[in-house]
Amino acid sequence: MDLIMLVIGAILVKNILLMQYLGNCPFLGTSKRMETAIGMGMAVIFTMTLSTAITWLVSRAILVPLGLEYLRTIAFILVIAALVQFVEIFMKKAMPALYQALGIFLPLITTNCAILGVALLVVEKQYDFVHMMVFGPASAAGFALALILFAGIRERFRIAHMPRTIQDTAIGLITAGLMSLAFLGFKGMA
């Protein structure tokens, strides 16, 4: 029950994009077309699951026993940068089809603040292994859900008539605000 609440909380109630304001650059940058949004969503789910687990291990096994918590930021960003590079090389060899599909989105993930943000949140909330393994993928799924919904709305803008001054980012942000308002409705659930 506790874990189900955690999943619902991470996907809907505390959606990292719309409620916690993490990862907004790729949110606006990759949502103009549906295919790129799906590619980015998948890449984030894959990397965030791995990175949360590895940073959790680094924190528990290395930083805390040695009393080096103040190096958390540097250690985590290095782990994430190395992991993204590794995943890229590995996927190129082992899963070329998926690598082709994700393409340029993999390297971009290093500077996606959602990845580092979730890694930091897990440590800050002091989740144990099981909760961490649930929270990471669930947050990533929330990211992908919001991104794909947003891309669906944004595709319609191409055929809509609107003043040139409000096109693109301005209307995108206002739409994101309305989506965020809709997600606010889930607040009573968890």
Place this chain on the structure above:
Amino acid sequence: MRIVKEFTKGFTTQLPPFRLVLGLCPVLAVTTTVENGIGMGLAATFVLLCSNVMISLLRKVIPSKVRIACFIVLIASFVVIVELVMKAFFFGLSQSLGIFIPLIVVNCIILGRAEAFAAKNPVHYAAVDGLGVGLGFTLSLAVVGALREILGQGTFFGSSVFGPGFEPFAFMAQAPGAFVCLGALLFLMNVYDRHRLRMRT
């Protein structure tokens, strides 16, 4: 004077996040009050200034293949400094900014300036560029923060603006308000640009 131009462009053509739509997360997240906005902006300015100077000094030493990794490590070191200083001297502010202080590492503006400017220019220009863009960012954060604090809580720097009869517009203080407020500001800025362009021609 090139050095003046490099400084003022942070407020005009390269004003983040309105002209360069980068680094949106802190703009949305910490601007519930003016104070938080300015605190975040100054923290980012410090990191931007230091990282620009260091990267510009080291630009001939860093091999170009691993430059992004080197930049990130440099930026992360300065972020750790900011994090510790804030915890020691501005504890309240560091509590309300929360994880957004360590997240300065992945702020695209900082890496963007490092890659686009500091890695190619001599140190005095890089320093001025970092300071200009950083202060521009602080200014934007302060404006968004002021708007959201005045409308969302009816206060400015913590003191009441409208008196006790004012019913705060709670929408502005929450997540949706942040998105709509930023979108509306961006729209107004575009309108102003178009108007100015039309006047000139």
